[in-house]
Amino acid sequence: MMKEFSLYEVSQSILTNLRENASEIVTGSSLSSPRAVGDAVQDYLAERGLEEILSSYGIDVSSEFGRRAMEDMAFKDSNGNYYAVDVKTHNLDTEFNMPNLISVKRLATFYKNDDRNNFCILIISYRIMNEKIEYVNCHFKKIESFDWSCLTIGALGWGQIQIANANNLIFNDSMENGRRSWMLTLCDRLSSFYEEEISKIGERETWFATIRDYWERK
Template structure:
């Protein structure tokens, strides 16, 4: 992959900024939201979306966090060379036993990649909760094609669901 973010390991800066942002945020969970995987994950995603332009910094322009609930992307931006990145934020609470999020459909991904300047990326945030405090333990910002097939499955829905 030849783009300014991944060829120069600038994605590592984004990963660090996400972890720092969440870990420096005041306790944003309540007792009720701390119990709910969805509510905690949504709260983390909202904090990232509110500061995404700062997280990406000078690497990007034209930020967007306005997508329909069922859209493939949670966030999007363009790089300085014209690449368009959609970002699917996935949160993972480490004390859970079963984790198999849907990423996207094979059909949507194939259509998206008809344009060589498009990048479908995942921002994966692993966290723990103690009381009402969420602590980020690991962040990965990667294009989907960097993932090993051993950790992916194709579900039998339409053209397939990754």
């Protein structure tokens, strides 16, 4: 009999698996590079770790995605729900970390296309201890489980959802009408964000009008 699928249970299995098998997947000077550690952890999970864990649920994992894809890995559960997984690693010894999650337009389109689509963030926190990676925590959450108090919107393209500070993650798994409420809050935040961006553009246009005037008079 297959186990009942749970993102929380999977996250704890991932943490155990990493601690037992992946503390030395990066060595030497590369340990000081968050990018090197992040790439190594992602490769390990794609090639072995997540596949081993999800096989106990009868789930196959796909990891052949391009650099511009929103997911690093993906899978479907027994009910046909699709999980697009974005892997993030976070060095707890860094004072400030503000990772991008996803474009607001890409997320809105993904969720509008099919209610069974889920965009998930797999965040693995670690420290470097005695020339090894010490895995401290693992969160595997749908993006709508992230409380808006720990998120922000960055001015890239249509807008980019970001974690305001990876050292301060706040989750809200019990929100009533979770996805609907979360997406409506996103729309409210974008309305305010776009108003601020329009105001900034107006200020820039005014400033460059003075530059034009300067050069026309010169």
